[in-house]
Amino acid sequence: MKSDSRDTQLRLCRLEETLRRAGVKLTPQRLEIFREVLRASDHPDAETVYHRVRQRVPTVSLDTVYRNLWLLHDLGLILALGSPRERVRFDGDLRPHHHFICTSCGAVYDFYSAELDRLHLPADVSALGSPDRVQVEIRGLCTRCAQTDVEPGRQ
Amino acid sequence: MKSDSRDTQLRLCRLEETLRRAGVKLTPQRLEIFREVLRASDHPDAETVYHRVRQRVPTVSLDTVYRNLWLLHDLGLILALGSPRERVRFDGDLRPHHHFICTSCGAVYDFYSAELDRLHLPADVSALGSPDRVQVEIRGLCTRCAQTDVEPGRQ
DNA sequence: ATACGAGATAGGATTAAGTCGCAAACAGGA
DNA sequence: TCCTGTTTGCGACTTAATCCTATCTCGTAT
Numbered sequence: 001m002k003s004d005s006r007d008t009q010l011r012l013c014r015l016e017e018t019l020r021r022a023g024v025k026l027t028p029q030r031l032e033i034f035r036e037v038l039r040a041s042d043h044p045d046a047e048t049v050y051h052r053v054r055q056r057v058p059t060v061s062l063d064t065v066y067r068n069l070w071l072l073h074d075l076g077l078i079l080a081l082g083s084p085r086e087r088v089r090f091d092g093d094l095r096p097h098h099h100f101i102c103t104s105c106g107a108v109y110d111f112y113s114a115e116l117d118r119l120h121l122p123a124d125v126s127a128l129g130s131p132d133r134v135q136v137e138i139r140g141l142c143t144r145c146a147q148t149d150v151e152p153g154r155q
Numbered sequence: 156m157k158s159d160s161r162d163t164q165l166r167l168c169r170l171e172e173t174l175r176r177a178g179v180k181l182t183p184q185r186l187e188i189f190r191e192v193l194r195a196s197d198h199p200d201a202e203t204v205y206h207r208v209r210q211r212v213p214t215v216s217l218d219t220v221y222r223n224l225w226l227l228h229d230l231g232l233i234l235a236l237g238s239p240r241e242r243v244r245f246d247g248d249l250r251p252h253h254h255f256i257c258t259s260c261g262a263v264y265d266f267y268s269a270e271l272d273r274l275h276l277p278a279d280v281s282a283l284g285s286p287d288r289v290q291v292e293i294r295g296l297c298t299r300c301a302q303t304d305v306e307p308g309r310q
Numbered sequence: 311a312t313a314c315g316a317g318a319t320a321g322g323a324t325t326a327a328g329t330c331g332c333a334a335a336c337a338g339g340a
Numbered sequence: 341t342c343c344t345g346t347t348t349g350c351g352a353c354t355t356a357a358t359c360c361t362a363t364c365t366c367g368t369a370t
Binding site (some may be wrong): 011038043044047075078080081082086088089102108119122124125129133134137139141143 | 270
Binding site (some may be wrong): 025026027046047062063066067 | 328329330
Protein backbone atom coordinates (compact mmCIF):
# COMPACT_ATOMS: atom_id res chain seq x y z
CA MET A 1 0.00 0.00 0.00
CA LYS A 2 2.17 2.77 -1.27
CA SER A 3 -0.64 5.29 -1.64
CA ASP A 4 -0.48 5.82 2.12
CA SER A 5 2.75 7.70 1.55
CA ARG A 6 3.13 10.39 -1.04
CA ASP A 7 -0.53 11.22 -1.70
CA THR A 8 -1.64 11.11 1.88
CA GLN A 9 1.41 13.09 2.94
CA LEU A 10 0.52 15.88 0.56
CA ARG A 11 -3.08 15.92 1.64
CA LEU A 12 -2.06 16.14 5.27
CA CYS A 13 0.15 19.14 4.56
CA ARG A 14 -2.70 20.78 2.76
CA LEU A 15 -4.95 20.02 5.73
CA GLU A 16 -2.55 21.72 8.14
CA GLU A 17 -2.23 24.79 5.98
CA THR A 18 -5.93 25.13 5.26
CA LEU A 19 -6.81 24.76 8.91
CA ARG A 20 -4.23 27.33 9.96
CA ARG A 21 -5.55 29.80 7.41
CA ALA A 22 -9.09 29.31 8.62
CA GLY A 23 -8.00 29.82 12.23
CA VAL A 24 -9.04 26.29 13.08
CA LYS A 25 -7.10 23.99 15.34
CA LEU A 26 -5.67 20.62 14.41
CA THR A 27 -6.98 18.22 17.02
CA PRO A 28 -6.24 14.50 17.05
CA GLN A 29 -9.94 13.78 16.42
CA ARG A 30 -9.99 16.07 13.42
CA LEU A 31 -6.85 14.50 12.03
CA GLU A 32 -8.12 10.96 12.41
CA ILE A 33 -11.48 11.78 10.85
CA PHE A 34 -9.73 13.30 7.87
CA ARG A 35 -7.36 10.35 7.51
CA GLU A 36 -10.26 7.95 7.71
CA VAL A 37 -12.08 9.65 4.83
CA LEU A 38 -8.86 9.69 2.81
CA ARG A 39 -8.26 6.03 3.47
CA ALA A 40 -11.80 4.94 2.63
CA SER A 41 -12.71 4.23 -0.96
CA ASP A 42 -16.30 3.22 -0.28
CA HIS A 43 -17.87 6.65 0.24
CA PRO A 44 -18.74 6.08 3.89
CA ASP A 45 -21.53 7.91 5.69
CA ALA A 46 -20.98 9.75 8.98
CA GLU A 47 -21.92 6.78 11.14
CA THR A 48 -19.44 4.54 9.33
CA VAL A 49 -16.64 7.06 9.71
CA TYR A 50 -17.56 7.28 13.38
CA HIS A 51 -17.19 3.54 13.94
CA ARG A 52 -13.88 3.40 12.10
CA VAL A 53 -12.39 6.38 13.88
CA ARG A 54 -13.57 4.93 17.15
CA GLN A 55 -11.12 2.06 16.80
CA ARG A 56 -8.27 4.55 16.94
CA VAL A 57 -9.79 7.22 19.18
CA PRO A 58 -12.23 5.28 21.37
CA THR A 59 -13.61 8.36 23.10
CA VAL A 60 -14.60 10.26 19.99
CA SER A 61 -18.24 11.25 19.84
CA LEU A 62 -20.62 11.01 16.91
CA ASP A 63 -21.27 14.71 17.14
CA THR A 64 -17.59 15.48 16.68
CA VAL A 65 -17.53 13.32 13.58
CA TYR A 66 -20.50 15.16 12.09
CA ARG A 67 -19.06 18.56 12.98
CA ASN A 68 -15.70 17.78 11.46
CA LEU A 69 -16.97 16.12 8.32
CA TRP A 70 -18.98 19.24 7.47
CA LEU A 71 -16.08 21.47 8.48
CA LEU A 72 -13.71 19.60 6.18
CA HIS A 73 -16.37 19.73 3.49
CA ASP A 74 -16.87 23.47 3.88
CA LEU A 75 -13.12 24.01 3.66
CA GLY A 76 -13.09 22.07 0.40
CA LEU A 77 -10.93 19.29 1.81
CA ILE A 78 -13.43 16.50 1.19
CA LEU A 79 -16.55 16.10 -0.93
CA ALA A 80 -20.10 15.13 -0.06
CA LEU A 81 -22.18 12.98 -2.38
CA GLY A 82 -25.75 13.89 -3.15
CA SER A 83 -27.37 17.16 -2.29
CA PRO A 84 -25.67 18.07 0.97
CA ARG A 85 -27.80 18.86 3.98
CA GLU A 86 -30.99 18.61 1.99
CA ARG A 87 -33.99 16.35 1.96
CA VAL A 88 -34.76 14.16 -0.99
CA ARG A 89 -36.36 16.11 -3.81
CA PHE A 90 -38.63 14.82 -6.54
CA ASP A 91 -38.78 15.58 -10.22
CA GLY A 92 -41.69 14.90 -12.53
CA ASP A 93 -39.70 15.58 -15.69
CA LEU A 94 -38.79 12.26 -17.25
CA ARG A 95 -37.22 13.75 -20.38
CA PRO A 96 -33.44 13.40 -20.43
CA HIS A 97 -32.08 16.48 -18.76
CA HIS A 98 -29.23 17.68 -16.63
CA HIS A 99 -28.80 19.69 -13.47
CA PHE A 100 -27.10 22.83 -12.34
CA ILE A 101 -26.96 22.73 -8.54
CA CYS A 102 -26.15 25.91 -6.66
CA THR A 103 -23.60 25.21 -3.93
CA SER A 104 -24.82 28.24 -2.02
CA CYS A 105 -28.62 28.12 -1.96
CA GLY A 106 -29.14 24.50 -3.03
CA ALA A 107 -31.50 25.33 -5.89
CA VAL A 108 -31.54 22.87 -8.78
CA TYR A 109 -31.94 24.22 -12.29
CA ASP A 110 -32.71 21.93 -15.23
CA PHE A 111 -31.11 22.29 -18.58
CA TYR A 112 -31.34 20.31 -21.79
CA SER A 113 -28.66 19.32 -24.25
CA ALA A 114 -28.93 16.84 -27.07
CA GLU A 115 -25.15 16.71 -27.10
CA LEU A 116 -24.86 15.70 -23.46
CA ASP A 117 -27.73 13.23 -23.84
CA ARG A 118 -25.63 11.05 -26.13
CA LEU A 119 -22.40 11.12 -24.22
CA HIS A 120 -19.71 8.65 -25.14
CA LEU A 121 -18.93 6.63 -22.03
CA PRO A 122 -15.46 5.23 -21.37
CA ALA A 123 -14.98 1.51 -21.89
CA ASP A 124 -14.34 0.60 -18.26
CA VAL A 125 -17.82 1.74 -17.26
CA SER A 126 -19.27 -1.43 -18.73
CA ALA A 127 -17.30 -3.39 -16.16
CA LEU A 128 -19.14 -1.58 -13.38
CA GLY A 129 -22.64 -2.34 -14.61
CA SER A 130 -25.24 -1.58 -17.25
CA PRO A 131 -26.04 2.14 -17.49
CA ASP A 132 -29.65 3.14 -17.34
CA ARG A 133 -29.65 6.91 -17.00
CA VAL A 134 -26.76 9.27 -17.61
CA GLN A 135 -26.87 12.74 -16.15
CA VAL A 136 -24.43 15.61 -16.01
CA GLU A 137 -24.43 17.43 -12.69
CA ILE A 138 -22.85 20.84 -12.57
CA ARG A 139 -22.16 22.40 -9.21
CA GLY A 140 -21.41 26.07 -8.85
CA LEU A 141 -22.73 29.44 -7.78
CA CYS A 142 -26.04 30.35 -9.42
CA THR A 143 -26.57 33.75 -10.98
CA ARG A 144 -28.98 34.87 -8.29
CA CYS A 145 -26.58 34.01 -5.44
CA ALA A 146 -23.64 35.59 -7.27
CA GLN A 147 -25.55 38.86 -7.36
CA THR A 148 -26.75 38.93 -3.77
CA ASP A 149 -23.51 37.61 -2.28
CA VAL A 150 -20.92 39.94 -3.75
CA GLU A 151 -22.22 43.26 -5.06
CA PRO A 152 -20.17 45.67 -2.93
CA GLY A 153 -21.70 48.86 -1.61
CA ARG A 154 -25.13 47.38 -1.26
CA GLN A 155 -26.91 45.48 1.46
CA MET B 156 -50.28 27.43 -19.87
CA LYS B 157 -50.76 24.96 -22.63
CA SER B 158 -48.47 22.30 -21.15
CA ASP B 159 -51.28 21.33 -18.81
CA SER B 160 -53.01 19.69 -21.75
CA ARG B 161 -51.21 17.39 -24.09
CA ASP B 162 -48.20 16.44 -21.99
CA THR B 163 -50.04 16.05 -18.75
CA GLN B 164 -52.79 14.13 -20.47
CA LEU B 165 -50.31 11.60 -21.79
CA ARG B 166 -48.62 11.26 -18.44
CA LEU B 167 -51.94 10.64 -16.73
CA CYS B 168 -52.78 7.87 -19.19
CA ARG B 169 -49.42 6.33 -18.53
CA LEU B 170 -50.06 6.59 -14.81
CA GLU B 171 -53.35 4.72 -15.11
CA GLU B 172 -51.85 1.97 -17.19
CA THR B 173 -48.75 1.56 -15.04
CA LEU B 174 -50.81 1.41 -11.87
CA ARG B 175 -53.18 -1.16 -13.33
CA ARG B 176 -50.29 -3.33 -14.43
CA ALA B 177 -48.76 -3.18 -10.97
CA GLY B 178 -52.08 -4.11 -9.38
CA VAL B 179 -52.17 -0.77 -7.61
CA LYS B 180 -55.27 1.35 -7.17
CA LEU B 181 -55.79 4.85 -8.45
CA THR B 182 -56.94 6.84 -5.45
CA PRO B 183 -57.69 10.58 -5.52
CA GLN B 184 -54.76 11.20 -3.20
CA ARG B 185 -52.40 9.29 -5.45
CA LEU B 186 -53.63 11.17 -8.49
CA GLU B 187 -53.23 14.57 -6.87
CA ILE B 188 -49.76 13.79 -5.60
CA PHE B 189 -48.71 12.74 -9.07
CA ARG B 190 -50.25 15.82 -10.68
CA GLU B 191 -48.55 18.03 -8.14
CA VAL B 192 -45.12 16.64 -8.98
CA LEU B 193 -45.87 17.01 -12.69
CA ARG B 194 -46.97 20.58 -12.23
CA ALA B 195 -43.98 21.60 -10.09
CA SER B 196 -40.80 22.68 -11.80
CA ASP B 197 -38.87 23.42 -8.61
CA HIS B 198 -37.98 19.88 -7.53
CA PRO B 199 -40.06 19.96 -4.36
CA ASP B 200 -39.36 17.77 -1.34
CA ALA B 201 -42.01 15.57 0.26
CA GLU B 202 -43.09 18.17 2.77
CA THR B 203 -43.61 20.76 0.04
CA VAL B 204 -45.67 18.36 -2.05
CA TYR B 205 -47.67 17.62 1.09
CA HIS B 206 -48.56 21.28 1.65
CA ARG B 207 -49.52 21.81 -1.98
CA VAL B 208 -51.65 18.70 -2.21
CA ARG B 209 -53.29 19.68 1.04
CA GLN B 210 -54.88 22.70 -0.62
CA ARG B 211 -56.83 20.36 -2.89
CA VAL B 212 -57.22 17.35 -0.61
CA PRO B 213 -57.26 18.86 2.89
CA THR B 214 -57.36 15.52 4.67
CA VAL B 215 -54.31 13.98 3.03
CA SER B 216 -51.63 12.83 5.45
CA LEU B 217 -47.90 13.31 5.23
CA ASP B 218 -47.39 9.58 5.37
CA THR B 219 -49.56 9.09 2.31
CA VAL B 220 -47.46 11.62 0.45
CA TYR B 221 -44.25 9.83 1.35
CA ARG B 222 -45.67 6.43 0.47
CA ASN B 223 -46.95 7.57 -2.88
CA LEU B 224 -43.88 9.53 -3.87
CA TRP B 225 -41.74 6.46 -3.37
CA LEU B 226 -44.32 4.26 -5.06
CA LEU B 227 -44.40 6.51 -8.11
CA HIS B 228 -40.62 6.60 -8.01
CA ASP B 229 -40.34 2.82 -7.86
CA LEU B 230 -42.72 2.49 -10.79
CA GLY B 231 -40.52 4.84 -12.78
CA LEU B 232 -43.17 7.52 -13.04
CA ILE B 233 -41.17 10.23 -11.31
CA LEU B 234 -37.53 10.74 -10.43
CA ALA B 235 -35.77 11.43 -7.16
CA LEU B 236 -32.78 13.74 -6.95
CA GLY B 237 -29.72 12.74 -5.00
CA SER B 238 -29.09 9.30 -3.61
CA PRO B 239 -32.59 8.08 -2.79
CA ARG B 240 -33.25 6.84 0.71
CA GLU B 241 -29.64 7.17 1.68
CA ARG B 242 -27.68 9.21 4.15
CA VAL B 243 -25.11 11.72 3.01
CA ARG B 244 -21.87 10.06 2.04
CA PHE B 245 -18.39 11.54 2.02
CA ASP B 246 -15.58 11.23 -0.47
CA GLY B 247 -11.94 12.02 0.16
CA ASP B 248 -10.98 11.82 -3.51
CA LEU B 249 -10.65 15.37 -4.80
CA ARG B 250 -9.40 14.37 -8.26
CA PRO B 251 -11.98 14.93 -10.99
CA HIS B 252 -13.97 11.75 -11.22
CA HIS B 253 -17.40 10.44 -12.01
CA HIS B 254 -19.89 8.09 -10.42
CA PHE B 255 -21.70 4.92 -11.28
CA ILE B 256 -24.56 4.56 -8.80
CA CYS B 257 -26.31 1.22 -8.51
CA THR B 258 -30.07 1.71 -8.44
CA SER B 259 -30.46 -1.60 -6.63
CA CYS B 260 -27.91 -1.66 -3.82
CA GLY B 261 -26.98 2.01 -3.71
CA ALA B 262 -23.25 1.43 -4.03
CA VAL B 263 -21.26 4.22 -5.64
CA TYR B 264 -18.36 3.30 -7.90
CA ASP B 265 -15.82 5.89 -9.04
CA PHE B 266 -14.46 6.03 -12.52
CA TYR B 267 -12.05 8.35 -14.26
CA SER B 268 -12.16 9.75 -17.76
CA ALA B 269 -10.06 12.55 -19.18
CA GLU B 270 -12.62 12.87 -21.93
CA LEU B 271 -15.53 13.44 -19.56
CA ASP B 272 -13.42 15.78 -17.43
CA ARG B 273 -13.28 18.33 -20.24
CA LEU B 274 -16.89 18.20 -21.32
CA HIS B 275 -18.17 20.92 -23.60
CA LEU B 276 -21.09 22.57 -21.80
CA PRO B 277 -24.00 24.07 -23.73
CA ALA B 278 -24.15 27.84 -23.97
CA ASP B 279 -27.28 28.34 -21.88
CA VAL B 280 -25.57 26.91 -18.80
CA SER B 281 -23.66 30.16 -18.35
CA ALA B 282 -27.00 31.91 -17.81
CA LEU B 283 -27.66 29.66 -14.81
CA GLY B 284 -24.40 30.37 -12.99
CA SER B 285 -20.66 29.79 -12.97
CA PRO B 286 -19.74 26.09 -13.02
CA ASP B 287 -17.33 24.89 -10.40
CA ARG B 288 -17.39 21.12 -10.64
CA VAL B 289 -18.80 19.02 -13.45
CA GLN B 290 -19.62 15.39 -12.80
CA VAL B 291 -21.23 12.66 -14.83
CA GLU B 292 -23.55 10.46 -12.82
CA ILE B 293 -24.53 7.16 -14.30
CA ARG B 294 -27.37 5.23 -12.72
CA GLY B 295 -27.94 1.59 -13.47
CA LEU B 296 -27.63 -1.96 -12.20
CA CYS B 297 -24.14 -2.82 -11.00
CA THR B 298 -22.45 -6.04 -12.07
CA ARG B 299 -22.71 -7.60 -8.63
CA CYS B 300 -26.46 -6.97 -8.36
CA ALA B 301 -27.05 -8.17 -11.91
CA GLN B 302 -25.49 -11.51 -10.96
CA THR B 303 -27.30 -12.07 -7.70
CA ASP B 304 -30.67 -10.79 -8.90
CA VAL B 305 -31.19 -12.86 -12.02
CA GLU B 306 -29.09 -16.00 -12.31
CA PRO B 307 -31.83 -18.64 -12.40
CA GLY B 308 -31.35 -22.03 -10.77
CA ARG B 309 -29.14 -20.71 -8.02
CA GLN B 310 -29.74 -19.30 -4.58
C1' DA C 311 -76.30 -2.02 -9.62
C1' DT C 312 -74.29 -4.29 -5.45
C1' DA C 313 -71.27 -6.59 -2.56
C1' DC C 314 -66.91 -8.01 -1.39
C1' DG C 315 -61.89 -8.18 -0.56
C1' DA C 316 -57.35 -6.57 -1.38
C1' DG C 317 -55.22 -2.58 -0.94
C1' DA C 318 -55.03 2.33 0.76
C1' DT C 319 -55.65 6.07 4.08
C1' DA C 320 -55.27 9.03 8.41
C1' DG C 321 -52.96 10.14 12.10
C1' DG C 322 -50.78 9.18 16.29
C1' DA C 323 -46.75 6.62 17.94
C1' DT C 324 -42.21 5.51 16.97
C1' DT C 325 -37.50 5.36 15.15
C1' DA C 326 -33.39 7.24 13.77
C1' DA C 327 -30.51 10.98 11.67
C1' DG C 328 -28.59 14.93 12.83
C1' DT C 329 -28.00 19.20 15.87
C1' DC C 330 -27.72 22.08 20.07
C1' DG C 331 -25.99 23.85 24.54
C1' DC C 332 -22.82 23.88 27.89
C1' DA C 333 -19.14 22.59 31.15
C1' DA C 334 -14.67 20.78 30.92
C1' DA C 335 -10.47 20.01 28.18
C1' DC C 336 -7.17 21.34 24.98
C1' DA C 337 -4.27 23.61 21.06
C1' DG C 338 -1.09 26.64 20.10
C1' DG C 339 0.54 31.51 20.07
C1' DA C 340 2.71 34.91 23.35
C1' DT D 341 4.53 28.17 30.95
C1' DC D 342 0.43 30.71 30.76
C1' DC D 343 -3.79 32.17 28.70
C1' DT D 344 -7.55 32.56 25.50
C1' DG D 345 -10.46 31.12 22.15
C1' DT D 346 -11.64 26.80 20.12
C1' DT D 347 -13.07 22.13 20.46
C1' DT D 348 -14.78 18.14 22.59
C1' DG D 349 -18.10 14.91 24.80
C1' DC D 350 -22.38 14.00 26.13
C1' DG D 351 -27.11 14.30 27.16
C1' DA D 352 -31.08 16.63 25.60
C1' DC D 353 -33.41 17.97 21.72
C1' DT D 354 -35.26 18.54 16.89
C1' DT D 355 -36.97 16.88 12.83
C1' DA D 356 -37.29 13.73 8.77
C1' DA D 357 -39.24 9.60 7.77
C1' DT D 358 -41.48 5.27 8.85
C1' DC D 359 -44.54 2.09 11.35
C1' DC D 360 -48.98 0.55 13.16
C1' DT D 361 -53.71 -0.39 12.77
C1' DA D 362 -58.55 0.58 12.68
C1' DT D 363 -61.25 2.35 9.20
C1' DC D 364 -62.30 3.27 4.56
C1' DT D 365 -62.32 2.83 -0.57
C1' DC D 366 -61.32 1.32 -5.31
C1' DG D 367 -62.44 -1.75 -8.71
C1' DT D 368 -63.45 -6.51 -9.98
C1' DA D 369 -66.74 -10.15 -9.97
C1' DT D 370 -71.37 -11.13 -9.43
